[in-house]
Amino acid sequence: MQPFLETIAQTLxxxxxxxxxxxxxxDRFSPDKTLYDYQKDALRNAARALYLYYExxxxxxxxxxQDTINRRKQDFANRYATSQIGDFTxxxx
Numbered sequence: 001m002q003p004f005l006e007t008i009a010q011t012l013x014x015x016x017x018x019x020x021x022x023x024x025x026x027d028r029f030s031p032d033k034t035l036y037d038y039q040k041d042a043l044r045n046a047a048r049a050l051y052l053y054y055e056x057x058x059x060x061x062x063x064x065x066q067d068t069i070n071r072r073k074q075d076f077a078n079r080y081a082t083s084q085i086g087d088f089t090x091x092x093x
Contacts, residue, residue: 009048021051052076 014022023043029035035043053076054060
């Protein structure tokens with residue numbers, strides 16, 4: 001079974017992310033390194049998950065207060081608290 005956060009991240013198309021959230025030239029991660037497909041997939045999933053967390057409920061600001069951080073965490077948890085993806089369901093306790 002696929003990890004739930006990975007499944008959530010993959011509900012968002014990587015190409016639909018704003019350009020600032022995509023890894024530039026993911027095929028050539030650095031001048032000396034080429035990534036394997038599984039490494040590129042992991043970077044895409046990380047970008048999608050971080051985008052969903054930081055941008056979907058409250059735009060991140062470097063000066064934000066703890067209450068905004070807590071609200072973002074709660075919004076993220078609530079968004080997927082009763083989600084069912086495949087045979088897996090998360091229920092709010």
